[in-house]
Amino acid sequence: MLLVNLIGPAMLVIGLLYLEDYETRLIDSEIDILEAQATLIAQALGETASVEDTEPRHFNIAMDPELARRLVNRVATPEGPRIRLFLPDSTLLLDSRRVVGKGGLIHIEALPPPDQTSGGERAFNAVYNFIAPGWERFIRRRPLYLEREDQSAQDYWETSAAVAGETGGGVRRMADGRLIVSAAAPAQRFKKVIGAVMLSRPADRVSEAVRSVRFDILQIFALAVAITSVATLYLAGAIARPLHVLAQAADRVRGRTVLDQPIPDLSKRRDEIGDLSTALRDMTDAIRQRMAATERFAADVAHEIKNPLTSLKSAVETVARVDDDERRNRLLAVIQHDVQRLDRLISDISDASRLDSELAREHAEPVDLAHMIRIFIDIETASLDDGDETAPRLRLELTPGVAADGARALIKG
Template sequence: MRLVADTEPARLEPEMRDLDEDAPRPRRPAARAKAEPAARRPRRWRNPFRSALTRRILAVNVLPLLILVGGLLFVGEYRKGLVQSELDALRTQAELIANALGEGTIDRPTAGEDVSLAIEAARHMVRRLVEPTGARARLFAADRSLVADTRVLSGPGGSIYIERLPPPEDDPPVLGAAGRVYGWIVGLLPDGEELPLYAERPVQSASDYVEVNRALEGEVMRMRRRDQFDRTILSVAVPVQRFKQVLGAVMLSTEDGAIQKAIRSVRFDILKVFAVALAITVLLSLYLGGTIVRPVLRLARAAERVKRGQGRPPEIPDIGRRNDEIADLAESLRTMTQVLWQRLNANERFAADVAHEIKNPLTSLRSAVETAARVKDADQQRRLMAIIQEDVGRLDRLITDISDASRLDAELSRDESEVVDVARLLDALAELHSTMEDGSGPAIRLDVARHQELTVVGLESRLGQVFRNLIANAVSFSPPGGTVTLKAVRQGAWVEAQVEDEGPGIPPDKLAAIFERFYSERPSGEKFGTHSGLGLSISKQIVEAHGGTIVAENRQAGGRITGARFVVRLPAGHG
């Protein structure tokens, strides 16, 4: 035993120096870390359309607008109304002309002859009556021949055809380009119906026109046709009658130029509103995309820095002033990063502590083995073998406790929580201690408020581990014949459990340090290495994972310490 006592102090100092050399280097001060982001490079312009999310937002906002405008540009019902109004006007004009012809251009028959139209008088009257309307009038006789056409002038040199020419194009280039764009857009719209082709023969007769044939039979008929230039021709044929006798037929026809002009005006107004709405929609979409994409990109770059981060934890941008879901995401990422780096730092410290704690028994083992190889005395060899067995047992306890501590987080997050009755749990632990007690240790006394509901939500096995550690710790410090008291009471929304002993208490400056890993403050008569120093640390980790707290304090009476007390507070659950 003296061999170990002589060598152990000598080997601890170099180990501590080695451990300090292997420990992670201190990080840069926080003030310097915060000052660095101030020196940023000037912000460069970025094309907003490079963002897929911005393009999607723009498409989602613009597509309904395009569909709406497309529907408005179709103006099918509006066109039908204009066509119907134009046909009604043509019919009214044709009926007026037909009535005038039936009353004023009749040849007075002699006895036994039928009434007929005075052709020359009818031609002049038709031309005069139709001139203000701008329509084309044709008069067909009862024998189906064409006798008058306002587009044809007859003279000594023959017939002259009159054709209305479109006005000269003097629009500025901008309007010309707008007109071409308008024509392209209108060309994409469905026409809605197929019309028969309008064609004129060199020598026209009533048989060429369905509506004229019906008019010679005494009916009024309307027609719509489309010519070779894709213009719509509207026509109305009305019979010319004298006392129910059909003397001929008047056919009025016109192109849909006025209708197209009205529709064009309406469509241009719609396109103007659409252009303004499109510009506003694009700008708002870009703004919306920017307010979403820019912070998301900043968070993505920050996450990338976290992945590659070395030396110090990278900063997650603070966008909390937005007060929206992206701010919540940034806050969650910031909290996650802090927890991640705390976990990494804790793992580093844990690895360093484990290396230090394992080196001690390993060094002792190596010394004992090397010495046993040189010692020939049987008694000394037996003592060395006892040392080796103790160190092996210490290593086994260390590895077991380290394994338990390392997988604790995973178990706490994976296992399903349940309702745990703290009073029943303390009863079971007290009964188990009484069963295993041989009479030389302290007694267990229960002080549980059984009239209260003492239930919590958690893992019963892990909470039982906490109280077993606290009871074992209290038993080891209690004097022979002493008492360990287990208390439980409900305090508002918390269940408070206490484990008290009658031992020497805890040094006041060590009340917080006893929960650190591998810290061991054992009774003076206890064999070294019996405990790993992880029990209270694991207990604190379990309690905090359940949303509770654990503290240590000294019991006092008359100004002196009469024992230690561990207080565990857990959120109350419902059974």
């Protein structure tokens, strides 16, 4: 019973593990934000481009690397998105997460926030982090994020499009299973592409939002399981177990010729099971009474049959030894009388048995007793002499509407 009751909540949890539409909307929102930021930075870089008049009616427009580096360093923060700037020839000009210092190349990474989750949530996160990557790979096959040491704009489709003058974004999956969103926009001066700005960051906020929703759903599921378990135990104790007890008692009664096995009395429950218990007890009592009546009837029949049989046996034994015709005729008359008596007795038994079977098969319905008695009185009155004043007269004084359940077809017969 518990497993059947858990099918609904389990299907709900399995369905909510996807949350595909919700996650897709969050990712699209992150990409839109990165595209807007990349466009702003690209516009600012476009304004810093230098314009040189090398030939008549020909301008050489190029990006100032130093101004671009200072602008990116001012805009970039450890908590913000990673900013990469590619030149029109697809080479990487600068990366906000990589800074060249005295000791060499320095990688900048933001520290994770302090862990303030509860014990239950940490346990859930451990299980979730173990299952979620494989689940996501099975459900959605996202492209894998690969980063080479000598990066090029051609390594990413959004920067390839940005070098061509188009803005775009996308989402990839990193080797550890986390998602990373990115967007790129072209830096232009007089509609000439002088570089491509790429912004990227892990979609941890999206994953955390989806994780939070799933954790809430699992909490609701745990509560539903607890309530369902309690309800199942209650129903098992209040319904299933009493029904099982009644069924066992009925089986014990069915398997015995003597109805000495009592049916449990559950009438104090005052519900359907109590009504069933009362009905079973009444049925058992009725069967017991019917069996007792059958035993008494069989004893009476045996007694009634034994008397004419005894007389018949005595007459038969005597008639063989009697030579007087008159006495033989009297004995034969006795034998014939006893045979007729047996025939009437057997006919009465047959009629009584047939009456019981007919009453069992007939449908009982209300019969107007006043109307039936009035018919009997009319029949009796019609047979009396109207001129005889001393003859008895019958008068019916009965409240109208008095009825009793009976087999109308047998009464008419």
